[in-house]
Amino acid sequence: MNKLTREDLSLLLSQYVDGVLNEADRNVVEELIQTDKTVQEEFNQLARLKSLLADRKKIEPKIGFWTRLSTSLAEKEKEEDNLLPFPRRFIPAAALSGIIGVVLIGLVLFQNRNSLIQYFSEKSQIVQSAYEQGILKGSILPLLSHIDENQVLQFSLLGILPLDAEAKTTLRVDESASSGYKIKLGKTGSMKSSPLSVKDFYADIQATPVQKGVIDSLFGLARKQIESSVLVGENEAVAIDPALTQLNKVMVTNIAAFLEPPQRVRFGRYLEKRNAPYSFISRKASPMNPESIYVQMKRVPHAERFVVISPDTVAYEHVSVERIQAQRQYPRMAEQRKNEVGQNLARAENLIRHLADKEFRGVRVPSVQFQVSGDANAISIHFQPEVRGVLWEPRQQVVVPRPRREHSVSVHAPSGNVQVEYYDETISERDLVVDSVMVRFFNRPMHPRFNFDLMDSVLNSMNDHFGSETRVISFDSLLRSFEAVRQKMSRDRDDKDQQKEGIQRDRKRYPARPIEK
Amino acid sequence: MQNAPTSTYAEKSDEVLITLFQNGERAVYRILVERHQERVRNLIYSIFHDNEVVDDLAQEIFIKAYEALPSFRLDSSFYTWLYRITVNRSRDEMRRRKIRRFLSFQTLEDEANKEFIAKMSVAPENRDAKELVTVGLQALPEKFRSVIILKDLESLSYEEIADVLQCELGTVKSRLSRARTMLRKVLQPLLDEV
Numbered sequence: 001m002n003k004l005t006r007e008d009l010s011l012l013l014s015q016y017v018d019g020v021l022n023e024a025d026r027n028v029v030e031e032l033i034q035t036d037k038t039v040q041e042e043f044n045q046l047a048r049l050k051s052l053l054a055d056r057k058k059i060e061p062k063i064g065f066w067t068r069l070s071t072s073l074a075e076k077e078k079e080e081d082n083l084l085p086f087p088r089r090f091i092p093a094a095a096l097s098g099i100i101g102v103v104l105i106g107l108v109l110f111q112n113r114n115s116l117i118q119y120f121s122e123k124s125q126i127v128q129s130a131y132e133q134g135i136l137k138g139s140i141l142p143l144l145s146h147i148d149e150n151q152v153l154q155f156s157l158l159g160i161l162p163l164d165a166e167a168k169t170t171l172r173v174d175e176s177a178s179s180g181y182k183i184k185l186g187k188t189g190s191m192k193s194s195p196l197s198v199k200d201f202y203a204d205i206q207a208t209p210v211q212k213g214v215i216d217s218l219f220g221l222a223r224k225q226i227e228s229s230v231l232v233g234e235n236e237a238v239a240i241d242p243a244l245t246q247l248n249k250v251m252v253t254n255i256a257a258f259l260e261p262p263q264r265v266r267f268g269r270y271l272e273k274r275n276a277p278y279s280f281i282s283r284k285a286s287p288m289n290p291e292s293i294y295v296q297m298k299r300v301p302h303a304e305r306f307v308v309i310s311p312d313t314v315a316y317e318h319v320s321v322e323r324i325q326a327q328r329q330y331p332r333m334a335e336q337r338k339n340e341v342g343q344n345l346a347r348a349e350n351l352i353r354h355l356a357d358k359e360f361r362g363v364r365v366p367s368v369q370f371q372v373s374g375d376a377n378a379i380s381i382h383f384q385p386e387v388r389g390v391l392w393e394p395r396q397q398v399v400v401p402r403p404r405r406e407h408s409v410s411v412h413a414p415s416g417n418v419q420v421e422y423y424d425e426t427i428s429e430r431d432l433v434v435d436s437v438m439v440r441f442f443n444r445p446m447h448p449r450f451n452f453d454l455m456d457s458v459l460n461s462m463n464d465h466f467g468s469e470t471r472v473i474s475f476d477s478l479l480r481s482f483e484a485v486r487q488k489m490s491r492d493r494d495d496k497d498q499q500k501e502g503i504q505r506d507r508k509r510y511p512a513r514p515i516e517k
Numbered sequence: 518m519q520n521a522p523t524s525t526y527a528e529k530s531d532e533v534l535i536t537l538f539q540n541g542e543r544a545v546y547r548i549l550v551e552r553h554q555e556r557v558r559n560l561i562y563s564i565f566h567d568n569e570v571v572d573d574l575a576q577e578i579f580i581k582a583y584e585a586l587p588s589f590r591l592d593s594s595f596y597t598w599l600y601r602i603t604v605n606r607s608r609d610e611m612r613r614r615k616i617r618r619f620l621s622f623q624t625l626e627d628e629a630n631k632e633f634i635a636k637m638s639v640a641p642e643n644r645d646a647k648e649l650v651t652v653g654l655q656a657l658p659e660k661f662r663s664v665i666i667l668k669d670l671e672s673l674s675y676e677e678i679a680d681v682l683q684c685e686l687g688t689v690k691s692r693l694s695r696a697r698t699m700l701r702k703v704l705q706p707l708l709d710e711v
Contacts, residue, residue: 010695011690011691011694013694014690015694042701045701045705048708049650049697049701049704049708052647052707053650053665053669054669054670056650056670057647058559059571062554065558065575066547066550066551066554069576069579069580070547072580073580073583076580
């Protein structure tokens with residue numbers, strides 16, 4: 001006992017209450033407890049203390065502990081995706097290293113800028129090429145590979161190309177001095193006029209055999225241009241050459257350029273009779289050498305960039321026309337070509353449907369001034385007036401767009417908008433998108449004269465009244481202006497009579513007679 | 518986190534579950550948590566005697582364990598390893614609180630002492646012995662408090678305590694003895710009554 005200090009004794013007692021002493025030490029401690037009251041007291045207190053501690057207050061189990069923990073773990077794992085690859089304390093060092101690295105890279109790039117520019121230029125072309133192939137996947141085929149000479153004539157002179165037997169689906173090109181050019185592909189309205197024929201055309205203008213040969217050649221060039229201007233890819237993407245907007249004007253100008261003055265008058269009448277989009281401003285210019293016109297038109301290089309419209313995107317991209325022309329070299333069976341035409345048309349219609357489903361209201365490509373929009377019937381590409389297919393611009397400006405060729409009237413009904421778009425040549429009730437509210441309005445008893453059957457004539461009157469501008473008018477204002485429209489129509493009729501007198505004067509000056517060879 | 522397949526793995530030992538976890542069966546962590554969460558929570562409560570801190574700290578500890586478990590080498594038992602994390606994290610928390618209290622011109626011990634004195638001044642028949650012991654523990658310095666909690670409250674062996682506290686066995690013995698002596702002095706009035 002004498003050998004044990006107070007601390008040693010406490011240490012032994014502590015271990016004794018825990019039952020971890022060896023037998024020798026345990027005997028020593030037990031002897032002390034029995035002989036020394038102080039030690040005994042200390043032991044008792046330690047034992048009580050241990051007992052109290054073991055019987056400590058416990059906290060209640062936590063319900064939902066795992067739920068909360070698992071949420072935290074899930075959030076933690078999510079955060080780890082954004083964690084830095086090094087401890088946070090290294091952020092300043094990493095930032096400094098980054099700045100030094102950027103400066104060094106900048107110096108290296110600056111020193112090798114010429115070679116790098118060349119490298120990236122080459123790479124850019126590769127990427128561009130890959131992008132083009134991505135948009136127009138698979139084989140790219142001309143949508144209009146089946147057109148005959150009559151259809152070429154139709155498009156060259158009227159800017160309308162029927163794509164099916166009923167002429168419900170068409171390719172339509174229009175020019176308006178105020179709003180630029182427009183290409184429309186799809187169901188743009190059935191044609192009222194009968195299809196043109198080359199034979200009748202030659203007869204009407206009284207073309208000489210030489211002129212026929214030149215015009216045939218020009219139509220041949222036009223056909224190639226039409227074929228290579230509207231392409232369709234396997235993934236339902238459509239590529240359209242913006243220069244197609246110029247073809248109509250170029251063809252009318254070029255044909256007129258080598259005709260004799262009397263023939264031009266007949267040609268003018270021919271266009272006027274069919275409500276063609278262009279009319280002459282000069283019928284008296286000297287005829288040009290037809291060969292030079294043909295050579296000039298043939299030399300026009302193909303466009304490199306097309307408006308590419310896919311179900312997902314709109315782009316203005318390079319498309320290799322040579323590849324398409326190479327495909328054209330293979331002689332195909334008539335049946336095979338017919339099938340291709342059907343397939344390509346179906347792809348174009350699918351694209352139109354896709355765009356309509358997506359409520360494709362329009363996409364502007366900032367670098368080029370054009371806008372693509374689509375509805376349930378057609379795709380429209382609207383080019384700003386300043387965008388012109390420079391390659392196709394005719395040298396002689398002998399024609400101008402006929403005014404008020406296309407008209408669009410939007411009628412605002414109380415429960416929604418009703419848009420009616422129609423053309424001089426093609427207007428039918430099918431074009432009129434009239435909702436039930438509109439129909440109800442037109443059938444309402446207080447205005448019995450404005451029933452649905454009369455709508456066509458009302459809108460035609462509105463067309464004359466508003467000209468080529470698109471107006472949004474309320475139904476009530478439509479009713480109010482109806483009387484004014486009728487008065488305007490009366491005045492227009494007088495103007496037309498005066499125009500007829502002018503035409504008759506021309507006829508007297510240039511009577512219709514065969515041209516001497 | 519997926520729900521743990523408790524029916525399949527509930528009977529497995531910690532070592533088996535850890536191996537499964539390390540092999541990609543992260544869902545078994547739920548079983549480990551449910552198996553040890555109460556001990557961890559009670560250990561935290563014993564250290565802090567503060568209900569508010571228990572769940573937040575326990576969450577942090579189990580998150581830390583989850584992150585470190587892939588590198589756990591099974592050199593020690595899972596629960597001693599978990600206790601080590603708990604004690605270390607609790608020390609950090611106490612240090613943080615100490616700084617906070619220091620900044621507010623108080624100390625943890627002062628708080629504990631005041632609370633303890635207040636409770637001891639209550640008439641003996643109204644005193645709750647368990648609560649007094651718990652409060653008395655708060656009056657001990659952290660290194661003595663931890664060892665006595667691990668031994669007398671958590672019933673760990675000396676070796677396990679040495680493993681948790683990362684110290685020698687002799688240190689555990691001497692620290693435990695000193696802790697008991699200190700606590701015995703603090704709780705003298707209560708021990709005399711019992």
